[in-house]
Amino acid sequence: MKKIILLLCLIEFSFCVQGQILKKVTDRAKQQTNQKVDQEVNKKVDKTVDDAAGEKSTTDERNAKADQGDQKNKQDASSKDVNNAAAPTTIKAYSKYDFVPGEKVIGFEDFSTGNIGDFPAGWNTTGSAEIVTIEGKPGRWLWITKPGVFVPEFTTKYPEDFTFEFDLLHGVPIRGAYFSLAMAELENVEQPQNWGLASNRLTLGLYISNSDQEKGTTTTEIRKNSESQSSNQSYTDLLSDKYNPVHIAIWRQKERVRVYCNQEKMWDLPKAVATDAKLNALVFSAQYAEEGIQHYIGNLRLAIGAPDTRNKMLTQNKWVTHGILFDVNSDKIKPESYGTLKEIANVLKESPDLKVKIVGHTDADGSDADNLDLSKRRAAAVKTSLASDFGIGDSRMQTDGKGEGEPIDKNDTPAGKANNRRVEFIKM
Structure with a gap:
């Protein structure tokens, strides 16, 4: 059974994203239910894009089509039924979950305003990705189709108190198919691919293990003012489920950073970020993206302000x-x-x-x-x-x-x- 390693590197940041709050969004996407789909995400997504006339329709009409199944991106697979892959998680399973989002949402992305098959507006990239729907999964997703970095342009400044959440469906990545999210402050916003050179950054990464004996590992590395600190490791099997997305939540309160994967708190680090660190970008990075290595992200949510x-x-x-x-x-x-x-x-x-x-x-x-x-x-x-x-x-x-x-x-x-x-x- 394939295991996944979640790697978290905490470092100071340097990466200015020029952007603006995303354009119109339509929240009328309705859940697709009672659908069965075979699931083996190492086969190519079969995309169905709007025809020319459909592309000229309104956003509401496009979303309605997507909900009705006229626009689908099917994940062909083995005989396993996605809807039976795992029982729904109950709220009681989160009894130790203490994550509380920020008070005001300043960035939100569910890809409902873009066209199926297109790269979303309000994003920057050095690679390639497209908006898709997946049978048996509600809403829309951004499927990373070519390696590179992918930057949602929510804001040009991240305050000292904020939360960031997103859903991740990793598909069937293979050993070495590294995928990460970095919060960074870069000197040149036109070169987001250089996020790894930033003196200050926070990186959340996935790494695949093909070993049945190796448990999924999460690792943190703290770097302040270009100086590396001691690293830490944690372990989880939550990301080994290739059929169901996980919810990633990051909570920064000044120097303190907490990271959650579904109901598990992976870290609570009181001195994770330098007091003078200036976060101004979110960067998703995929080293590999092809038919057998698929990553999907959705429901991004950035909120500011500490709850009181x-x-x-x-x-x-x-x-x-x-x-x-x-x-x-x-x-x-x-x-x-x-x-x-x-x-x-x-x-x-x-x-x-x-x-x-x-x-x-x-x-x-x-x-x-x-x-x-x-x-x-x-x-x-x-x-x-x-x-x-x-x-x-x-x-x-x-x-x-x-x-x-x-x-x-x-x-x-x-x-x-x-x-x-x-x-x-x-x-x-």
Whole structure:
């Protein structure tokens, strides 16, 4: 059985990304369900691109086609059914997960605005990649088709407090097929391929082992002001599942950096980043990309600001969070929301007289009536989780939903829509 090594190198950064927040995003992509697909990702993706007339249609029309199966990128495979490859992860599996996203989303990418088969706008690259859909997997993905570096142009400056998350489906890489994410500060933003020369950088990498005896290894290397520090190793088998994506989360608070792979905290390093390090780029790097070596990334999310739940609940009487996530067009809470739910549950337990109203909000995609109903159901789902998973009394919580009626950001950018999809806890 193939194992995977997750390599994390922490160093200072040097890499200026010139860019702007991504253009219009349409969040109307609906989950494809009840589909079976054979899975062996070492065979070539069979891409179906829009015909000329379809390419001229609106974004909503293209997304509708993709949802209906008119535009698919099939991963041909052996007799294994993707939908049966692994049981869904429950929220209780994340009982030790303490990741809480930043307060404001400033970068978001789900590839819903681009055309199937195209390289996405708002990115820089020295290689090649294209937007695809995968049978049995919701949403869209960026498939790396030729080696190089791939830079999402979210911002030109990364503050000292931020979180970054993305989903990774590694396909069937082989031994030596190294794949990495680096946060860096480069001298020349026009040469992102030189990220490895930066004096300051944070690198999260994958490495493949073909040995059945070798356990997946994660390694950290800290480098400050061009001086290397001691390295550390950790171990995980989470990335050995080639049929299901993993969720990678990185949390920087000044010098401290924490890294998570699904429910596992891989590192919590108190002195990982130099105090004067200036992060300004995210760089994905693939050394190999061909038919038998496939990497897919999706659902990128950058948020800034350190959460301060207790203070805001008790002094400002309201806490707004973007960290409670749901399946598309659903009130089913994603398991990676556990850290945020635990945060509010702790505040409620510390203040037994505190009562809250839980209010759901959506973006403007879809009809007003559907969004209002969805927001109410999501608020109710949060209440149910706090009661059943954390022991908070029902009588201390009320719920409501505002749909798309009270936006806090624009609804015409990916980040703006992500900010509007939120849950508010209001002190009663």
